[in-house]
Amino acid sequence: MPTVPQGGKVLVSGANGYIAMWIVKILLQQGYRVRGTMRSAEKGKFMSDYFAKLGYGxxxxxxxxxxxxxxxTFNEAVKDVDAIEHMASPVHFNPGDLQETLxxxxxxxxxxxxxxxxxxxxVKHIMITSSTAAITSLNLDLFTEPxxxxxxxxNEASPKEVEELGSxxxxxxxxxxxKSLAERAAWDFYNEHKAQVQWDLTVINPPAVTYESSHGGTNYVAEM
Structure with a gap:
């Protein structure tokens, strides 16, 4: 796996997301420079002000x-960066047009x-944050045996159900x-163009995200 030089620049897409902001902070703490993508200048200013207060302006x-x-859409964003953390992806559970998610x-x-x-x-390395939802479906009883x-x-069950039921x-x-279809698309693209690119691809599949609420108790953020 190619290494990213200390002090190199990392692109983090969807940088104002909950997990992504932690990734940005950790990268800055480790001495990397970070370029974040977001959908509005307002969100960008918030991020810039936040990290400036921490001394990473x-x-x-x-x-x-x-x-x-x-x-x-990412043509300019990827220029002059050494690695990419692709984290921008919709996370909501509101009913509506399924294409808003897919x-x-x-x-x-x-x-x-x-x-x-x-x-x-x-770019030497790309990491995509996926989910265990790409690996296994909620229909599988994971507790009957290890x-x-x-x-x-x-996870082939969820795409099949969406194909059959639509919205x-x-x-x-x-x-x-x-999550399943996006990760498959990433690997299909990478394998098709592997001889043409100089970067490696890694996908991580976290099972859940938890955080401690300021009001006490544990909250859960997306995933399975």
Missing amino acids: EAFEFVIVQDIIKDG KPAIQGTVSMLKSTMKNGTN RIFSEQDW KASATTIYCAS
């Missing part, structure tokens, strides 16, 4: 990417890889399908 910058679905997850991921192949000449999952396992599928099923 010159090490953090942001760019506006309003629509991650469009091809080429398109940004799938096409946004592929758009990032396309832009990197075109303009990310310095089971080990690997890169050979995919009538539950919001949770649509979300799980988006």
Whole structure:
């Protein structure tokens, strides 16, 4: 795996998200420079002010990417960065048009890889934050007996259910399908163009995100 030099610049997409802000902070603490993408200048200013107060003003910058679905939307963002943490993906469980979840997850991921192949000449490594939802479905009883999952396992049940039911599928099923389909799209793109790129691809699949509430108790943020 190519190494990112200390002091190198890392692009973090969706940098104002809950997990992403922690990633940005950790990268800055470790001596990296960070370029974050977000959808508005207001969010960018908030991020800049926040990290400036922590003493990282010159090490953090942001760019506006309003629509991650469009091809080429990351063309400028990927220039002169050494690595990419792709974290921008919809996380909501509201009923509605399923494409509001599927398109940004799938096409946004592929758009990032396309832009990197075109303009990310310095990029050595790309990491995509996926989910255990890409590996296993909620329909599988994981508690009957222990089971080990690997890169050979995919959540095929959720995409199938979405294909059959469309917008009538539950919001949770649509979300799980988006994770499975987006990761598959990433690996398909990478394997198709592996001989043409100079970067490695890694995907991490966290099971859950928890945080301690200021009012006491533990809260859960998305995932399975």
